[in-house]
Each structure stands twice: as structure tokens, then as C-alpha cells.
Amino acid sequence: MADLTRSQPARRRRGLLIVLSSPSGAGKSTISRMLLDSDPHVTMSVSATTRPMRPGEVEGRDYHFVEPGEFQRMIADGEFAEWAPVFDHHYGSPQAPIKAALKDGRDVLFDIDWQGTQQLHAAMGEDLVRVFILPPSMGELERRLHERGTDSDAVIAGRMQRAAAEISHWAEYDYVLVNEDMDSCLAEVRSILAAERLKRWRQAHLVSFVRDLVAGSPQQI
Amino acid sequence: MADLTRSQPARRRRGLLIVLSSPSGAGKSTISRMLLDSDPHVTMSVSATTRPMRPGEVEGRDYHFVEPGEFQRMIADGEFAEWAPVFDHHYGSPQAPIKAALKDGRDVLFDIDWQGTQQLHAAMGEDLVRVFILPPSMGELERRLHERGTDSDAVIAGRMQRAAAEISHWAEYDYVLVNEDMDSCLAEVRSILAAERLKRWRQAHLVSFVRDLVAGSPQQI
Numbered sequence: 001m002a003d004l005t006r007s008q009p010a011r012r013r014r015g016l017l018i019v020l021s022s023p024s025g026a027g028k029s030t031i032s033r034m035l036l037d038s039d040p041h042v043t044m045s046v047s048a049t050t051r052p053m054r055p056g057e058v059e060g061r062d063y064h065f066v067e068p069g070e071f072q073r074m075i076a077d078g079e080f081a082e083w084a085p086v087f088d089h090h091y092g093s094p095q096a097p098i099k100a101a102l103k104d105g106r107d108v109l110f111d112i113d114w115q116g117t118q119q120l121h122a123a124m125g126e127d128l129v130r131v132f133i134l135p136p137s138m139g140e141l142e143r144r145l146h147e148r149g150t151d152s153d154a155v156i157a158g159r160m161q162r163a164a165a166e167i168s169h170w171a172e173y174d175y176v177l178v179n180e181d182m183d184s185c186l187a188e189v190r191s192i193l194a195a196e197r198l199k200r201w202r203q204a205h206l207v208s209f210v211r212d213l214v215a216g217s218p219q220q221i
Numbered sequence: 222m223a224d225l226t227r228s229q230p231a232r233r234r235r236g237l238l239i240v241l242s243s244p245s246g247a248g249k250s251t252i253s254r255m256l257l258d259s260d261p262h263v264t265m266s267v268s269a270t271t272r273p274m275r276p277g278e279v280e281g282r283d284y285h286f287v288e289p290g291e292f293q294r295m296i297a298d299g300e301f302a303e304w305a306p307v308f309d310h311h312y313g314s315p316q317a318p319i320k321a322a323l324k325d326g327r328d329v330l331f332d333i334d335w336q337g338t339q340q341l342h343a344a345m346g347e348d349l350v351r352v353f354i355l356p357p358s359m360g361e362l363e364r365r366l367h368e369r370g371t372d373s374d375a376v377i378a379g380r381m382q383r384a385a386a387e388i389s390h391w392a393e394y395d396y397v398l399v400n401e402d403m404d405s406c407l408a409e410v411r412s413i414l415a416a417e418r419l420k421r422w423r424q425a426h427l428v429s430f431v432r433d434l435v436a437g438s439p440q441q442i
Contacts, residue, residue: 170427
């Protein structure tokens, strides 16, 4: 695929925020990793969470693991762009790095649910691009959860119960994908990102580019 | 590139209208041809025009060539979605095939200028996706016009005069591209098309898909 950032260097356009939401197992985590690995202009928003660290997770890379009391302080001090309770724990996105990225023309990827997306949309408006990933079927969703092998059957049963609730919010998103296979779904997400970067209002540098282009025309003709 | 129409068959989504505008020589005609050749879901809107047929042009493929009197009748009978005078001739887009395409989930490509785009936007609203293609420089634009070899120096001088006026309308478009090379520009247009097809409101079939998905979940769990 051609370099879609070629005619609009990251430093010269406004960054954007892209959220991928889906029920657990629909593929958003895999697609997020593939996107981050293939696009240097995208960085992941590292959420703060009160849930315990899982085997293999790294502080500051997967999450900022904080105590419940510290999480409450961060809420009180307005340090989150969005936060929400999920199961028995809390998750939130610190807002300082988000605003810095938008200003620097970097894009930030979010792996958050419908609650966080609603708050982030209220806070960030058009800077946020909302993508919902649907599974091809609930049976396939459950199969993927078992295949992942990270959750007990009890946890999977709980996730399947929550899946229908998460999916019920699909219509609150700008783009909706059905994840029949990871490669097609990744290509779709990459196209959405490429297109959103080309939106006129995100390319403020074009105002001066066009001014110089037209002003220069008499000499060049 | 993965098949971006896979999870949303053309017949099941609402079609869209995409306009590529640019000054002559910025590449929109070449990119239009490359897009039509590479995407079976896109058809070209064949404009009616009062200008004489050029060598190599075919009636009904390149244009519907009509007499000035007939063109005026079509205006009077409201048969155009947009029409505009360009140089000494008139150009217009018949609207019957446009509405049929939207309903059938086919996409229609327009090669029209800012005047036609304004009218088409007023008539079709969000069904229209507006893309403006800028040349990297006016010198490069003139070089391409000479290279094309279809116009006299006098005509080229006239086109260069009109180029600045055409470019002055760039900010009326949804997406803006700088055509530094054809392959990158085509990839960008393809990404815009792929993304616009994935917009939630264009995928009305997802309402029943999600209803069945969630309703089916108890049986499948």
C-alpha cells in the first residue's frame, strides 16, 4: 500500500483520536497491536486501572496499575479524559498525553468500551473517530474467547453476558466493521485512519500551502 | 490490499456519490480511470455537454453530446442534478441514474468542477463525498498540461488562468489531496471510498444483523 501520510507529514496536520470498541474476543486488541506495529504515527493511550496486573503485562506499557485510592484522587483532580467501572475495577484515560498528541500531529489509539467512548466524545468532539467492531456471530465470539485461553469458563460466561450489552451501543459509533477475518478488518481500520487524516479541516497547513501555490502562479506561468 | 467491500456487500448498503475536483492537469481524469478500472462497485456519471466531441471520445461513454437547445430543455425539465457553464459550453449530470445507483448500493464517481459540486451538495447532502485534488505546484500543473498534448498553448494559458480560480474553492471539500504522484493519490482516494462505505449510517443492513446477532446469543452460549 502506498504511504498514505506522504502528502501530509504528521507534524503539519492535527492529530486525531481513534477508538476501537467491541465485545471482548471480537479482535480489537489484536487489530490494535497490528495497527501500532504497522503505523509509526499511531501511539496507544495507556489506561490507568485498579485491576491486578496479569502475567506478561508491563506497568506503563499495558496499563498504569494504580491503587483504588489513587484512582479516586485522579478522578477528583480531573486527570482523566474518560473513566469507567468495568466488572469490579476502574479504568481511565489520562488526558495530558492526549492533548499533547493532537497538537503535535500524532494519532492516539484507544481500547475502551462504550462508556469511555461516550465520555471521550463529549470531551473531544470531532477529534475522536469512533470505530465499532462486530463479531460475525456470538458462537464465533465465544470460540475466540476459549481459544485465547486467558479466561476461566466462568469469566467467559460473564464476558458473553456483557457482549450483548456492549454490542447494543454499536449505533453510537462513526464506523462499524464486521470482523470476519483479521487482515480485512485491519485493512479497513487503516483505510479509516488514512481517510480521516485527509479531512480538510485536519490539514491546517494547506491554508498557507494553497495561498503560496496560487500567489506563485503568475511567475511560474 | 484486502477486499474492503467484503463485510458489506454493495447490494446491502446505501451507495455514495464521490466527486473529484481539481484544476485541469492535476490528475483527476487519470485517477478516475484508475479507480474505475480497479473497483467494480464504482461507475462514472456520464455528463451531458454541448461541447464538440474530441478525437477518441465516444457518445454515452465519455459524454452525452447534446445540442444547446436540447440542453436547455433538460434544464427546464429538471433532468439535471447539477449543471454549469464551462468556457463557452454547458455541462450537466442527469439525476435519474444517480438516484437509482444510491438505492442499489452502487457508487457514482463525478468529474465536475466547484460549481457543479456546490449544486450536487445542495441536492444530495451527505450522500456526496467531496474530494479536491491539488497540484504540488503551478509549474508542475502547466508541465502536465503540455505533456498531455491535447491542448494548444492558447488553451493551456486559459486553463492556467482558470486553475487559480478553481483552486480557490478547495476549502468547500470534505477531503483534500496533494497529487505528488498518481499511485499515492489513487491509494488515498481508494482509502476515502473504503472508509466512507464503512460509515455506520450507510450500512442500514446492520440494524437487522445486530438484532439477530444479539437475539441469537442465548442459544449459542
